[in-house]
Amino acid sequence: xxxxxxxxxxxxxxxxxxxxxxxxxxxxxxxxxxxxxxxxxxxxxxxxxxxxxxxxxxxxxxxxxxxxxxxxxxxxxxxxxxxxxxxxxxxxxxxxxxxxxxxxxxxxxxxxxxxxxx
Amino acid sequence: xxxxxxxxxxxxxxxxxxxxxxxxxxxxxxxxxxxxxxxxxxxxxxxxxxxxxxxxxxxxxxxxxxxxxxxxxxxxxxxxxxxxxxxxxxxxxxxxxxxxxxxxxxxxxxxxxxxx
Numbered sequence: 643x644x645x646x647x648x649x650x651x652x653x654x655x656x657x658x659x660x661x662x663x664x665x666x667x668x669x670x671x672x673x674x675x676x677x678x679x680x681x682x683x684x685x686x687x688x689x690x691x692x693x694x695x696x697x698x699x700x701x702x703x704x705x706x707x708x709x710x711x712x713x714x715x716x717x718x719x720x721x722x723x724x725x726x727x728x729x730x731x732x733x734x735x736x737x738x739x740x741x742x743x744x745x746x747x748x749x750x751x752x753x754x755x756x757x758x759x760x
Numbered sequence: 761x762x763x764x765x766x767x768x769x770x771x772x773x774x775x776x777x778x779x780x781x782x783x784x785x786x787x788x789x790x791x792x793x794x795x796x797x798x799x800x801x802x803x804x805x806x807x808x809x810x811x812x813x814x815x816x817x818x819x820x821x822x823x824x825x826x827x828x829x830x831x832x833x834x835x836x837x838x839x840x841x842x843x844x845x846x847x848x849x850x851x852x853x854x855x856x857x858x859x860x861x862x863x864x865x866x867x868x869x870x871x872x873x874x875x876x
Contacts, residue, residue: 646803676863685850685866686804735803739862746792746811747862751803 645669646738648752655726656760663721663755665736671716672738676749677709680733692719726759733757762787762853766867773841774875781836781870783825783851793834794852794864795825804850810834821845846874 645668655661665675674693678686690706692698692713700706708730710722719738723730733756737749763786773779785791792811796804808819815827825836834851851867 648803683869685868686864688863688865691863733801737804748806748809749862749864751796751805753803754801756801 644748644750646672646736646750646752648734648736648755650755651753652756652758654758654760657727658725660722660724661726661757663723663734663736663757665719665721665738665752667717667738667750670738670740670750672719672740673716674739674747675713675719676737676739677711677719677721678735678737680735680754682733686735689721723757726757728759731757731759762791762855762865764851764853764865764867766851766870768870769868770871770873772873772875775843776840778839779837779841779845779872781849781851781872783834783836783867785832785834785851785853787832787853787855789855791853791855792862793825793827794854795819795823795834795836796850796852796866797821798848798850798869800847807836807849841872841874843874843876845872847872 647666649664677689680686689704690698690700692711694713698711713719735754737751739747739749765784794809795807808817810817810827818824823838848869850869852864
């Protein structure tokens with residue numbers, strides 16, 4: 643149980659185009675999903691937290707107009723990189739959890755999406 | 761705010777030897793602590809976690825970690841490593857149940873390379 647998938651696993655796009663990455667919880671309903679970015683040989687940096695049915699909360703320094711996050715259902719969140727540029731090339735990882743008040747809620751991670759912008 | 765320090769960026773070790781990956785954290789409030797493993801081009805897999813209770817935590821694949829509050833450490837250990845343990849290991853912290861929404865803060869990772 644607790645499987646999170648991401649699609650696509652790899653994507654190459656031209657500079658200036660937009661790319662959508664999907665994150666799905668396959669066997670549970672995720673009230674909250676997180677989006678991380680990982681640079682080569684670096685740690686994971688939290689980009690934003692999205693709660694189903696509400697606007698995402700972005701971390702300081704993350705451009706919300708560039709990285710559009712939608713969490714329209716309890717099993718799907720999407721990250722759209724708008725007007726992508728080579729510096730947006732990175733490994734994007736999502737995680738999902740069920741939020742239960744008063745207890746620890748484990749995050750389950752997706753396999754990641756490798757974005758390359760030419 | 762909490763932070764995590766993994767001082768060793770790379771740890772080479774021979775197969776069947778023991779290994780310790782170091783992790784220190786900083787926080788003014790109680791925290792939860794985690795170790796994750798990442799294989800190349802894959803997401804993260806939880807190895808073990810400390811939430812409360814016994815300070816010695818056992819995880820998957822023969823790994824264990826010990827929470828030391830006085831030294832603010834959560835070092836990961838395995839008595840005998842295997843080639844398949846070669847991967848990147850991340851220590852992470854989140855605020856305890858009283859706050860933070862369970863957001864994770866990661867260390868910079870330690871590359872464990874197991875050699876024959």
